[in-house]
Amino acid sequence: MTATGSATVPVTAALALGDDALVLSHRLGEWAGHAPALEEEVALANIALDLLGQARVLLSLVGDEDELAYLREERSFRNLQLVEQPNGDFAHTIARQLYFSTYQHLLHAELAAGDGPFAPLAAKAVKEVAYHRDHAEQWTRRLGDGTGTSHERMRRACAALWRFTGEMFQPVEGLDVDWAALESRWLESVAEVLDRATLTVPEGPRTGAWSAGAGRQGIHTEPFGRMLAEMQHLHRSHPGASW
């Protein structure tokens, strides 16, 4: 389990970051064939592929990527509950992406600046994620400041996913990050984007009492089981199959 850097790779952190990327990648992939426009479908698929690439590197650091992705049970996944939330309408997908990409961009920028075991891959990922963040911000602005319907849908999506955003700033073992500072930068950035989109920062708690730290501890929401069943079905039905 030695890493690219000098330090050993903290397994918990690699799984947390890797599972975030893997699960969101799969969710975004579900848009294939269903996106509102062909151009947007390609954009979402691009983001999904970037994330899949990141997941492969991270999971390979701590084990066999296929085994980790396809043979783990639900309770062994360490991703945030935010990324497993269903796509919903396009506004939901964009709100989820805005919350997550802003977080991921700030986090990777910090990891890239440090000298921990994740610095090299964070340095590469930060450029990809900057684009994901920009894509989400662009769309948030257009949907929020668009028609009455798009504004209402975007408002609803931002509010519905708000309670999953607190979990992002629970410290992850093995990541040397100032989580409180990360959180305040995240809040500042998201508030600014929502403001430009003529939306307001949702009210209400950013974690449910029952869900504090949930995804990182292996506790997931109901839709995740179904997503996992679909994602793992082929590999489990045909163990060891190859093209």
Place this chain on the structure above:
Amino acid sequence: MSTTDWPLWEVFVRSRRGLSHTHAGSLHAPDAELALRNARDLYTRRGEGVSIWVVPAAAITASSPDEKDPFFEPAADKPYRHPTFYEIPEGVKHL
């Protein structure tokens, strides 16, 4: 929301410094900023470009196929207009 509401944009990509922008294709997008981003996703993700232009297709005035003969035919029999009378020095690319 359907793509048919979105205007068409023509995409021009410069593949390298020193080359000019070349027409790469077209796409639909609601506005210029998103057209640029869609162009990035559709036409440059294998490292094809260093710069992209997007132009509203409606802003392009094109010659008509009917005008092809008067437009282009007269040039065909004037070989002295073509730079074919000298050797291209070695090391000169993209000429």
